[in-house]
Amino acid sequence: MNVSIFGLGYVGLANTLLLAQNEHVKAYDIVKKKIDMLQEKKSPIEDKEIQKFLNRNDLNVDFTPNFIDSVKFSDYLIIATPTDYDEKKNYFNTSTVEEVIEKALAIRPDATFIIKSTVPVGYTEELKEKYGTDNIIFSPEFLREGRALYDNLHPSRIIVGECSERGQEIANMFLENAHDKDVPVLLTHSTEAEAIKLFSNTYLALRVAYFNELDTYAESRSLNSKQIIEGVGLDPRIGSHYNNPSFGYGGYCLPKDTKQLRANYEDVPSNIIGAIVEANTTRKDFIAEQILAKDPKVVGIYRLTMKANSDNFRYSSIQGVMKRLKAKGIEVVVFEPTLKGEEFFKSKVIKDFEEFKNISDVIVSNRFEPELQAVEEKVYTRDIFGRD
Template sequence: MRIAVIGTGYVGLVSGTCFSEFGHDVICIDKDAEKITSLNAGKVPIFEPGLQAMIEKNSRSGYLKFGTDLKTAVEDADAVFIAVGTPSRRGDGQADLTYVYAAAREIATALTGYTVVVTKSTVPVGTGREVERILRETSPEADFDVVSNPEFLREGAAIEDFMRPDRVIVGTTEKRAQEVMGEIYRPLSLFQTPLVITSLESSELTKYAGNAFLATKITFINEIADLCEKVGADVHDVARGIGLDRRIGAKFLHPGPGFGGSCFPKDTRALFQTSIEEGSPLRIVDTVIDINEKRKMEMAERVIDACGGSVSGKQIAVLGLTFKPDTDDMRESPSLDILPALVAGGAIIRAYDPEGMEEARNLLADVDFCNSSYATLEGADALVIITEWNEFRALDLTRVKSMMKSPVMVDLRNIYDPHDMALKGFTYRSIGRPN
């Protein structure tokens, strides 16, 4: 199949690359000429394990190309995937569809022959119908169908998620469009991946409902963790006990400083706004949003409390800045709330992240960025772990203690054992476990 992907952000770049790995002829289009030049030179703008190698492989084989000429790409395509950004709109939190609708208008002028136009971007219910209306209004004679095909990619594991997904959602009732989408995803039949055919509206809502449910699980276990601290229980025992129930499942039951990233915060806000507009408010989702925002600030208070009630003039070592490991994504990371709060309290911050430093420098002021984990520790009054990168899981604790002024560790990801830390002489604070 000949596929054009409009947009080379996270979703577009990963999707286009993986489609080329399936053996389809793919061209990824972007208006940013400098970005396209960099991609053609082998420079990938995001960190995602396995992506660089896959791009290089399929570019060499000719299956994957990058360009700025949308018209030619669309004219030659059997399917056109819209994968542009849908950031939160200022004021109400709804998804900003400016780029989606602009792409639809431009695609409409280039359609030749039957083409499937696919919304891959995360969009509110009703967007597909509006894209269809724009295409029809702009090019009344065009032969096309609009399909919703949401992505379910975890940053840090996107290649695996795309190549071996739990399911593929295809929103269309049109037989021709179903056949094209079935051919595009045919390589996944080897793994018997379910192809779920729905209406446009059901597909669009499935994406938001899925992310909102996962965000709710995270928020639920975070609140249970707080209760565990009050009653002397261990949240990991509780999570394992409920997670073994197949109706609940073990995933997304790990306590921490709150969810961040490009999906959960944005998508929960957009879903709630849609529910308000439709007169059916999702009160659970509204509560999840509120609790998660407050939790990030509460993490700063935990650090201050561990330091005796004040961080004024104290040096705090911070490990991990991105919202999760194996990505360089800083969007809505808990660190963006925690570090400024500590700085406001008079703390001196030294921080390190394996992949997020470049972006962090643009977002965090009054922070001394270091080039390694241990470089943050010299003379530190406390160590705070915000992101659970693998290299932070096996620190030489004897060395850590010898470098610090005070052996205080606030572990917001629970990667160390409280009993072991006590034996090693640390004042150790974690989430939802007895100190």
């Protein structure tokens, strides 16, 4: 099958390499530098499986800056462009998705689209009506940053928002390229598929917020948070996964998806969804207060990334903590090897780790790394289990 993919971030690039095992893939991105890197087999994002696949010579993939050729080439056009959350409109900014569809339909009116970008509930039906076509299908993506290709090779489930033979064909395409074959496949209506995506990510945010709030209570009462979490997790209905406290949920998906779901609840009675969003703000307030209580003159931020083996710090919770500290007049410095500039949010970026350790009165780290052991007495973290 011929497939074109538009947008080569985590979602698009992971799908490109997944499908290129057995399908013929054209992969397009508006950023020429990214295409150049991929043509040289260099990954623009930190993901070991992606880099491993790029080094292979048996994949059927063409990374191209040619939009028209990509549209004309394929049976299916997969859209994986960014849909950031617009705080003023309380809505995902879906303009990139619509731009691809409009430009593609002008070239090829019979084009069939699979949307992988996260969108509001009801969006696909609106697009079908707007563009007068039934050839728009939503298929949600479930992946972790830094493990994007792995999570496509070993998916938890495959969901396609169309109950039809075509929907089954799309599901089979993803399943046949996965390494795990015993994967649940669910065909739903498009709006239900959109809801599955948002409710899934909001539940994950709820779990993070819950264990963070447990940890806030334990730290406030001088209790052993690890013992409490371990005891709670022994209940098999709760489990011992995804329970390591942090400075708040962050990354590209959870903050925006929870806010979008809250916006979708505008005329629907609810309590929990809004509380999940608010809990993240409360947690960052608490973390900042705990750091301020140590009366530091200079606070060092060790890594802006949310997770180990990641180069992404979009919407990371540590940035919210930084803003709160700076608002109180605290000097904040940053150690982040992936940064190229000399400043980040008007905070000095220190490239030398020894200088960073010496200048910082308190070192704030969402996750504790071995190189911090020498200055462990300076480190403030809520990393209890030593995992993401």
